Amino acid sequence: MTREFLTERYLINREKLRYAACRRLHNATDTEDVLQDVFLKAWLHSDKLQSEEACDAWLMRICVNTCMDLQRKQGRRRETLVGQPCAADAADPARTAIDRLWLDALFRGLKAEARQAALSYYLDGYTIREIAHRLNRPEGTVKGLLHKTRKQMRHMADA
Numbered sequence: 001m002t003r004e005f006l007t008e009r010y011l012i013n014r015e016k017l018r019y020a021a022c023r024r025l026h027n028a029t030d031t032e033d034v035l036q037d038v039f040l041k042a043w044l045h046s047d048k049l050q051s052e053e054a055c056d057a058w059l060m061r062i063c064v065n066t067c068m069d070l071q072r073k074q075g076r077r078r079e080t081l082v083g084q085p086c087a088a089d090a091a092d093p094a095r096t097a098i099d100r101l102w103l104d105a106l107f108r109g110l111k112a113e114a115r116q117a118a119l120s121y122y123l124d125g126y127t128i129r130e131i132a133h134r135l136n137r138p139e140g141t142v143k144g145l146l147h148k149t150r151k152q153m154r155h156m157a158d159a
Helices: 003-025 028-044 052-073 093-108 112-123 128-135 139-158
Strands: none
Touching (some): 003 028, 003 052, 028 052, 052 128, 093 112, 112 128, 128 139
16 A cells, blocks of 8 residues: 555545544544544554555544553543543533433443444444444344344433
8 A cells, every 4th residue: 555545545534533533532632643643653554554445444443542542541441521622522511421421321231243333333434344344244234233223222212
């Protein structure tokens, strides 16, 4: 893979990566730091990616892992509103915190594979094809899993 291709894919996916990092970190400064780290790590290890088709998923995985590394380094597993909050959280922090707790409870009620598929699809922005590849399942199975997950979450939300 050429570095020009990597740069192009990074720029195309930058907002998706920013959203994923912001949803995990809830801090604009940390989000920007993670985005810089993602590009640097991808640039330095571009020779390790063998398939250009997997580049977008590879960038997202680097982003998610970098967020988790930062949270471990800072000694926090859960979100804290330290520093400048992301624009997505700035509107109503109290409402956002309640929504996050509610969603966390819903996601904890799912089986591991369903939770992973739903988080990858709805929060990380992975495509059905990318999720199928990550879970080693056919695309139809992933679609069915997401359908059942939505139905189960609606049922849990109504309870």
